Amino acid sequence: MRFVSPHAWGLQWRLRLQTSITLLEEHFGLEKEAIVANAPGRVNLIGEHTDYNGGYVLPFAIDRFTSVALRPRTDRHMHIYAAAFDETFEASLPFDSASPTGTWRDYPIGILLELKRQANLSFGFDAIITGNVPLGAGLSSSASLEVALALSLSKLYGIELEDLELVKLCQHAENEFVGTQSGIMDQYASLLAHDRSAILLNTTSLEHRYIPLELGDMALLVVNSGVQRELASSGYNDRRRECQEALRLLQEAMPEQKMRALSDLGLDDLPQLEHTMPETLMMRARHVVEENERVLEMVNALEHDDLRTAGKLLFASHASLRDLFQVSTKELDFLVDWGRAHGALGARLVGGGFGGATLHLVGQNQAADYAQKIAVAYRKTFGLTATTIEVRPSPGARARATKKISH
């Protein structure tokens, strides 16, 4: 059931009904074949802020994509049209150097700078970016853009990349050029997700296992608070620094333990930590350790079809993100509390926090009513629009070359 049409997400993706190829033709003319890559956004079921602490995460890809369609040019120019902003970025390749602009242009520049280390970008291209992943909603619109760009451009320049190399290349572009110190989860999920499954990823070993996500008569809804957050400028990097500092203090206090990451700690270690670090850092570390444990409990619950326990874990995760990691907002708390009071089995904020969306586990037959009523309550309280979509675990990113386009 789709009870909220894609355009309910607003005007961000204003040309969404046209495929990227149609747009490519419209903007840059027909001719030759095109390379098209589609990369999905993701929802993280549980395991928030654990991926840069060596812990577990359990994301799944959603059926919302960023799409890049491109064609080579015979000169060195590149033209990239971003439908969401109705803007074209023009430059000449290869870049010698570039500085971040704080706009969407940083993603193609960051990815091209990474690819330039592997190949001589001796010719230019025309490209179109379209998609329907809501921006700034905690659904990884950025990672899906990076993965779609890296897949299509590596194909264009004949650069062979293993899956993990491509994931790391995208993460590196985001960390080094865009300026968000994000972990590896989002790019990993966008590329490697499987239909009807979540990925249990160990972010220390980078090994993963697919966990079937069959919900029976339940549905997963994403309710967007409409309050956008920009990771690069939010408290995300601060949280990452705090975790590094907590780790450094622990390594100093307990050198014999040879800790590599906060996720090396277990629940039993928590009482001893109190004397090693200030209270705020202690709260951050406690969240990471307990959230890591919740991921494994969630896997166990899913493997036993125990959605009640799964729901409780979602609520517990939210409480920890609100009280210990302190990345929630009053809008996100409202949506989660509303869910608890109106029959959701579980709900929590998804992604980095500081705005964005919440995930709700509700009965399928209750979903349409739930979406409508939560929007009414939210508007009454904040005067803002909360839009809801149902999300389903979907396959990861793919690139293909189209046949010659004839007219």
Ligand code: GLA
């Ligand atoms: C953002 C980052 C991820 C992860 C989450 C929080 O989505 O990109 O790497 O850290 O926040 O779990």
